[in-house]
Amino acid sequence: MAQPAPKPAAAGAKVIPIKEDSLYESEKKIYARSVSGTFANWRWILVWITQAIFYGLCWLEWNGRQAVLFDIVERKFYLFGLVFWPQDVFYLAVLLIISALALFLFTAVAGRLFCGYACPQTVYTEIFMWVEKLFEGDRAARMKLDAAPLTADKLARKAGKHAVWVAIGLWTGFTFVGYFTPIKTLAASFAGWQLGPWETFWIFFYGFATWGNAGFMREQVCKYMCPYARFQGVMFDPDTLIVTYDAERGEPRGARSKKVDYKAAGKGDCVDCGICVQVCPTGIDIRNGLQYECIGCSACIDACDQVMDKMAYPRGLIRYSTEHALAEHWGRKEIVAHILRPRTLLYGAILSAIVIAAVTGLTLRQPLKVDVIRDRATLAREVEGGLIENVYRLQVMNLAEAPRRFALSVTGLEGIQIVTERVVEAPPASTQAVAVRVRVNPEAGKRGSNPIHFEVRALNHDEVFVREKASFLLP
Amino acid sequence: MKRLIWILWPSFVVAGIAEAVFFTLIDPQELYLFGEPVQYSRAATYSIGFFAFWALCAASSAFTCFLQTGSRELNRCTPPQA
Numbered sequence A: 001m002a003q004p005a006p007k008p009a010a011a012g013a014k015v016i017p018i019k020e021d022s023l024y025e026s027e028k029k030i031y032a033r034s035v036s037g038t039f040a041n042w043r044w045i046l047v048w049i050t051q052a053i054f055y056g057l058c059w060l061e062w063n064g065r066q067a068v069l070f071d072i073v074e075r076k077f078y079l080f081g082l083v084f085w086p087q088d089v090f091y092l093a094v095l096l097i098i099s100a101l102a103l104f105l106f107t108a109v110a111g112r113l114f115c116g117y118a119c120p121q122t123v124y125t126e127i128f129m130w131v132e133k134l135f136e137g138d139r140a141a142r143m144k145l146d147a148a149p150l151t152a153d154k155l156a157r158k159a160g161k162h163a164v165w166v167a168i169g170l171w172t173g174f175t176f177v178g179y180f181t182p183i184k185t186l187a188a189s190f191a192g193w194q195l196g197p198w199e200t201f202w203i204f205f206y207g208f209a210t211w212g213n214a215g216f217m218r219e220q221v222c223k224y225m226c227p228y229a230r231f232q233g234v235m236f237d238p239d240t241l242i243v244t245y246d247a248e249r250g251e252p253r254g255a256r257s258k259k260v261d262y263k264a265a266g267k268g269d270c271v272d273c274g275i276c277v278q279v280c281p282t283g284i285d286i287r288n289g290l291q292y293e294c295i296g297c298s299a300c301i302d303a304c305d306q307v308m309d310k311m312a313y314p315r316g317l318i319r320y321s322t323e324h325a326l327a328e329h330w331g332r333k334e335i336v337a338h339i340l341r342p343r344t345l346l347y348g349a350i351l352s353a354i355v356i357a358a359v360t361g362l363t364l365r366q367p368l369k370v371d372v373i374r375d376r377a378t379l380a381r382e383v384e385g386g387l388i389e390n391v392y393r394l395q396v397m398n399l400a401e402a403p404r405r406f407a408l409s410v411t412g413l414e415g416i417q418i419v420t421e422r423v424v425e426a427p428p429a430s431t432q433a434v435a436v437r438v439r440v441n442p443e444a445g446k447r448g449s450n451p452i453h454f455e456v457r458a459l460n461h462d463e464v465f466v467r468e469k470a471s472f473l474l475p
Numbered sequence B: 001m002k003r004l005i006w007i008l009w010p011s012f013v014v015a016g017i018a019e020a021v022f023f024t025l026i027d028p029q030e031l032y033l034f035g036e037p038v039q040y041s042r043a044a045t046y047s048i049g050f051f052a053f054w055a056l057c058a059a060s061s062a063f064t065c066f067l068q069t070g071s072r073e074l075n076r077c078t079p080p081q082a
Helices: A038-057 A086-110 A113-118 A120-136 A139-147 A152-177 A183-191 A197-217 A219-225 A227-235 A275-279 A299-311 A323-328 A332-337 A342-364 B002-025 B042-067 B071-075
Strands: A068-071 A076-079 A082-084 A242-245 A318-321 A368-374 A388-398 A404-411 A423-426 A430-440 A448-458 A461-474
Touching: A038 A113, A038 A120, A038 A152, A038 A299, A082 A086, A086 A113, A086 A227, A086 A342, A086 B002, A113 A120, A120 A139, A120 A152, A120 A197, A120 A219, A152 A183, A152 A197, A197 A219, A197 B042, A219 B002, A242 A323, A275 A299, A299 A318, A323 A332, A368 A448, A368 A461, A388 A404, A388 A423, A388 A448, A388 A461, A404 A430, A423 A430, A430 A461, B002 B042
Parallel strands: none
Antiparallel strands: A068 A076, A076 A082, A242 A318, A368 A388, A388 A430, A404 A423, A404 A448, A448 A461
């Protein structure tokens, strides 16, 4: 944002220029060189797995409906055989806690595994950079193209790249919306150009975000927008696996002739080719040590290993290692032995406990919920035979994906009974509201509020049973 | 530009959280707008709700940014160095 320029100061006073960092102007565009190798392969495997899940899962059918659907219009979340209602928000909270703890655990063990391989920002950037390379070539070619004046060829290459980027972005946006609106209906209305205004808007919004984040923002999202990048450090300890440069082995770095024994010449293994910097998607030099910008993608490891192979030096000048391992010259065995330590054991124990509790809770969950609301208009009234009547509204929620019939009964006062319909029919995964009139002899309880219980039991499914507390007013 | 990101990005994240929490607890069809029940579809209410949350959060972020202006910028001159 433009700031008013400071007024010229009085003679003699030092002018301290106000340094305004601008995100785009002062940031140098990073032309990451493409890389191949073990870790690059792993990243591509993860790109395929995560995207197969993201683009594919929404098309999967289950019980004659979309298997995974967050139907916000009907306020029901479908996850394969499970149906979640707003009343199940507890499980959402548990899921968030599990995700957070899993992130803590993975970070403590092996640093930013998520960032380097599975984060959508990394995954889409990887895909977009692949497209970019297809149209504009690798690092040097791209730099040359950007510096060159606009020609028909440059225009065609740029236009082609953007066309593919926009297509991927829109497909991503469409898929995203397909998790909230049934995707087959969405596809049908798209084919007939009959998309609703909000669906269209969100497809474009998400598509635009994908295009912008993966095409332009890239590493800046990790450096300036991601909160995880900033607090990851607290989960690191000296036994955390991180991408490290073995300075002891590499230094003093420098170019050398293959004819001379470099060790005799006092040089380390680093030939200072700078390829580790060229491949870095965030543009850092890993040889300066661990930095918060490092997303742990290991591109520099792959790149350096190739150089080491060419020089016939042992691999692993840049490698996954720990602070302790580097200092104590540990091998793989000691590093693995140090994965189990109080911090990881504690994270692991809490995580397992919560996962077990959540799974148990889900397994024991009754496919039936009942809400009892007292009718506020008529508190208590006397009816024929001197009996007292209270009226309630029962919300019977059938969570099962089959139609069910439920038997209603009431307990708590002697002779208390329901005088209205005692069987409720509920379609699959639906809520049925029923007005229930309950009568009892006034002698059965004390004046005022008396605790009673409504019991709802599924017919032919005796195990599906809910007992809900209510109060009966006697005048 | 950086300031724009400071204002729009954290408010976007918080608006997302606020949206999820608010509409999990409250059904948009049970809301009242100027004393009248909300007539819009749920999709519309969710979307409008999100942008309302985003706008409010952005206003808060913008206020924070505004208050962070240093005295040097406000005075528009450089005081002599001590």
